[in-house]
Amino acid sequence: MTATPNDSAVADSQVGDRSTRWRFEPRIGTSRWWQVASIFLALLAAFAVSSLLIASAGANVLEALQAMGRGAFGSWSAAAETLVQSTPLIFTGLAVTVAFRGRIWNIGAEGQFWAGAMAAHWVATNVTGLPAPIIIAVTIIAAFAAGMIWGGIAGLLKARYGASEIIVTVMLNFIILFTLSFLLSDAWQDPTSHFYQTAATPEASNFPRLLAKGRLHLGFALALVVAALVYVLLWMTTLGYEIRALGINPVAARYKGINVATTTILILAISGGIAALAGAGELAGLHHRLRLDISTGYGFTGIIIAMLGRLHPAGVLLAAIFFGALVNGALGMQISTGVPVALVQAIQGITLLFLLTADVLARYRLTRVRPDG
Amino acid sequence: MDSLLQATFIVGLLAGMVRIAAPILFGALGELVVERAGVLNLSIEGTMLMGAFVGFLITYQSGELWYGVLGAMVAGGILGLLMAFLACTLKVDQVVSGLAINLLSSGLTFYLFRLAFKNVGSQNLPSISTFDVVKIPLLGDIPFVGEILFSQHILTYVALILVPSISFILYRTKFGLELRSIGENPRAIDMRGLSVTRRQYLAVVFGGVMSGLGGSFLTLASAGLFVPEISGGRGWIALAIVIFGNWRPSLILLGALFFGLIDSFQLSLQAVGVKMPYQLLLAMPYILTIVALVLNRGRSQGPLALGRPYYREERT
C-alpha cells in the first residue's frame, strides 16, 4: 500500500547554536527494514500482553514462558511436534496469502479446510484396494479439488453477481459445518460409537510418518512443497503477476486487459484448494477420524499467519512454525503451570493488532530539516 | 381445534421472529451508522461476542442484569474505540482491522471464559436467570398482535424504537447530515473545517456499543448462559442486512425480521417435531444470506467513500 502524505508532525530541537528541526514525515514507498522490524516489535508487545494474561491466571510468568519454550523446542520430539502443529497453519497461511495478494478476502479457509477433510475421508473409505501411494495421491488431489469447489463458489458469486466474498465465505463456513455435523450424526457416523465421529480410516490411506518417532507426517513435507509452489505462482507466472496487479490496483488491472472475473475465481479456487490440503493433512496424517474438533480455527489463524508472514511464503513458513511452537508449548505450559491452553488463541488476535499498529511506523520516517531548506 | 393450534403456532412463530431479530437489529443499525460515516466495520461479530461474554460475566458475578447490559455496552464501546483508532487515526486497511478485532475477541473471550469458569464441562455450564418478558399494559392485551409485538424483552423494545430514532438522527439533524457527507465525500466536511475523524470516531464507537448491546441480548435475554462463539455468525448476517437493506433503517428492520422469521421457523419446526435434519434448518439463515446477496446485484453500492481512509492530500 502506497503511503500518502498526511499533515506531518513537527518537533523542534536545538542542536548547538543551529536549530534543526526533526520531522515525522510520511515516506514514499515502504522500508524493507521496518517491515521486518515491525514484526518483532509486534511480537514483543504481544509477549508483554501474554505475560499480563498469564499473570491474571495466577501463574508465574517466567515459569510459564519457560515451560512453553521447553514444550516447543525442549527436545527433538518436542520440535517435531511443533512442526506437526504448524503443518495446517502453513497450508491455511499460504491459502490466505494467495487470496490477500489478490485483495480477495477469503475468510472461508476454515470451511475449505473441512471440504478437504471430508474429501480425504471419502477417498479413504471408498477408494480401496489400490497401493497406498496411489490412494494418498488421490486423497491429495480430491482434497484440493474439494477446496477448489468450495472456494470457487464464492469466487463465482463475486465474479458474476458482485456478492461480497467476505460474507459469502463466512456463510459457507457455517453451511459446511452444519453439513458435516449432520453427516457425522447420520450417514458417516461410526456405527460402533456414540460420539459424532467417523470410524477410523484404513491404514493404507494414512499419510506416512516422516520420522521413526513422533507424529510428523507427509503433510509437513507437502506443505513445504506447496510453499515453494506458491512462490513460483506469485512471482514467476503470468497468473501470479495478474493476481498481484489485481490486488494492488483492480482498476488499472481491468484497463490493461486482465480478466478480473476469471482471475477472481481462480484466486478463490486455488486458495480454497490449498486450505483444503490442511484438512486432508489433519485427517490422513494425524487424526484418521473425522470429528468436529480436528480444527482449532486453523482457517482463521491462517489470516494472522499470512499477515505476519507479510503475504510471502517464506514469511508464512516462519510464522506458522512460530505459532506451532506456541500451541505445542502451551500444552506443556498448561501441564506445568495450569495456564489454560486457550491463551494461545488470545494472543493471536492481539499479535495481529500490534502488527497492524507497528506497520504504521513503517510508513513514516524521521528526517532532519534545516531551516534554510 | 386445528385452527387454534394453527393460531398458536403462528403467534409463537412471529413472536419468536421479533425476539430473534433483536440482537441482529442492534448490530445492523449500529453498522448502518458506521457505514454511513464511511467506515467498513467487520468487527460486529467479535464485538457481539465480547458483549455477550462481558454481559454474562458481570451479571453472573453481580447478580444484576442491567449491570451486565451496561458492561456489555462499555466493552462494545471499547472495541469500537479500537476499531476507530485503527481505521480513522492509523488508517490501517479497514477489512484487516475488523478481522483482527474478531480474532482478538474470539481468543480473548475463550481464554477469559476458561479462566473465569475453570473445570466446566458442557454438562454444568454456569447460567443466570434472564430478563423477563415485559408485557406492555393495554397494548399487550390485543389478541394476536399483542403477544407478538408487545410481550417482548425490554431490550427488544429498545431495538425497535432505535429504528425510527436512528432514521431521524441521520436524516433530520445536522449531525446526521454531516455524518452522511463523510460517507460520500469526506473532503466536503474537512474543507469546512469540521473534524472528519471526530465524527467517524463517534459513529464507530456507537456501532460498537450497539453490537455489544446486541451481544448481551444473546446471553442475558435469550440463552442465559455463555458458550464460546455464541454469536454464531449473527454479526456477519447483520453486515449482510445492511447491504441488502440498501443502507436504510426501515429496510434493515425488514431484513432483520426476515432472518428472525427463518430462525424462528426452524425452532418451531423442531418444537413441533417435524422430521427433518435440524442442521439443514440451522443452515437456512446462512444459505438465504447468500441468496439475498446474489439477488441484490446491481442495486446501490452504498456510501461512495465506504471503506476508504480519508487523507487530506491525495496524490495526483
Next chain:
Amino acid sequence: MRSKGSDSAQSRETETPIQTKELSPVIEVNRTELSPDLRSAPSLGDDQVLLRTDHLTKRFPQVLANDNVSFSVRKGEIHCLLGENGAGKTTLAEMLYGVYKPDAGSIYLKGRRIALTSPRDAIAHGIGMVHQHFVLVPPFTVLENIFIGTRSRGLLANMTQAAEKVRALCQDYGIEIDLNAQVWQLCVGEQQWVEILKALYSGVELLILDEPTAALTPQETDKLFAILRKMRADGLSIIFITHKLREVMEVSDRVTVLRKGRVVGTVNTADVTRTDLARMMVGREVVFQIAKESVAPGPPVLEVDDLRAYDDRGVEALRGISLTVHRHEILGLAGVSGNGQRELFDVLTGVRKPVSGRVLLEGEDITGKSPAYIASRGVASVPEDRIHQGLVMDFRVGENLILGLQRRSPFSKGSFLRRNEVRDFAEQLISRFDIATPSPDQTTAVLSGGNLQKVIMARELSQAPKCLIVSQPTRGLDVGATEYVRRQLLQQRDRGTAILLISEDLDEIFNLSTHIAVIFKGQIAGVLDAERATLEDVGMLMAGCEGTL
C-alpha cells in the same frame, strides 16, 4: 521536475510568431474597463491591502512547495496567481484557507496577523475557497451542500432560512440553479456555481478560486468572469489561480507569478504581455506553438459509428456518437468534461460495453470486445488518471512497463514470465524514453508525474500501435514534460499512427490536432479543420450552439 536540457530549449524550438486566438468582441470591450486608480497608482497605502503574506513556507516530503512567498492582495481586486503545474499555487491557497499550517512565515489580514488552524478559521475571517476538485456531496441536493457545516441554531437540519438566503444570493448575482436538484445531476458548470454559492453564503471578503475554468466552456467562462467582476465591484477581493495566460490577461488587475514555489514577481496586468508572463512563469522563452508540419491524413483506421453507451449511473452518456480517425492524423476531441469523453474512452478500450453502434479498427469490428483483445489488435491507450487507470504504483518500473503485455511473447512462455526478457525490454524503454529512474527495479511510486506519464507512453508506444487514444495527456505536468508528451504525439502521427486526442485543454487541441471534433452531450457537435477553426467556433460547439462554420 525540470526536463534535461531546458537551457538548450531555445535552440530546439523554431521561432514561430505567437499566435493568439481571436477573442470574442464582448471580452475585448471589457478588457479596457480596468479601474482607473489601478492604472495610475504604482503603490498604495496599507489600508488598501486586504491580505498580505510574509515569507510563507511549506514543505512536503521530497518537495518544497512554497518557498518564502510574500505577496499581497488589495481590497476590491482580482489578483491572479499564475504558475505552471507544480509551482505551488494550490498549496499557497490552501494555506490561506487554513487547510495547511505554514512551516514558516505569516499571514496578515487587514494589517493584523492571523493564524489559521482550520478552514473554520478562514471562513470566520471571511476567506472562502472554491477548490480545483469540487468538494460536493453528489447524492445531496444543492441546498444541502450549501448548508452543511454552516453555523445555524439548533440541532435540526432546518434549511428554510438557508433557502431564502441562497435564493437572494442567486438573484443578486444572476445565478440560476435549482436548489432541490441533486448535485450529481448537475453539469460541471452548475456544480461550480454551487461551490461559489457555498463561499458567498458564509460571507466572504476574499474568495480564492483554484483553476475554476478547467471544465468550463468559453461561454461559461465569460459568465464566471462577469460574476467575478460584479463581486469586485461589490468590494470583494478575488485570488484567481490559473496557469492559463489568456485568462490572466482577461480578468485580473494584478498577477503574482510563482515558479518552483518561489515568487518571481507581482505586476500590474496592464503593464505586461503574455510573453512577459510566460517568461516569468517558466524562466525561459516559451513558444506557444510547436512547429507542426502538416501531413496529409491517410486511410481511416478507427471508425466509430453511432455508438450508444451508459455511464456508471445508468444515464445515457454516448448518444449515437460517430467519428473517424485516419492514419497520420491527430483528431482532437474537444469538450467540457462530462459530455461523454470518459465513456468514449472506456468503450474504445473495451472496458465498457456499448449498447449499440459499432467500432471498427481498419475494417475489423471490435465492438464490445475485451480490453485484452482490442489491445492485441493494435489499439494503445493513455488514460486520464495515470495513477489509478494506467499503473500499479507498488510494482517496479519494469513490471509496469509490461502491464497488459505480460501474456505476450517474449515476456512470457506458457504460463511463466521470462524475467530476463522483461528486464531487457524495460531497460531499453527506460533509455529510449529517458525515464528518470535508476533501474527497472525501482518502485514506481517514487517517480514524478512526468516520468509516470513517460512510463505509460513508453509502454503503449513500444507496441507500435495502429491507433492511439490519449486522454488529458498533459494534465498536471510541468512545461518540460508537457512539451515532451506533445512532441511524442506529433512523432507518432508522423509515423502513421491514428491518434484520438481527448483533451479539455483547448490550447493543446489547437496545437496538435489535424482536425477538431467537439463532443457535446454524447454526440459530435461538429468537426472542424484545425488550421481554419477559431476558438469561437469551437466554443460555440462546446456549448451546444450551431456555429457559423
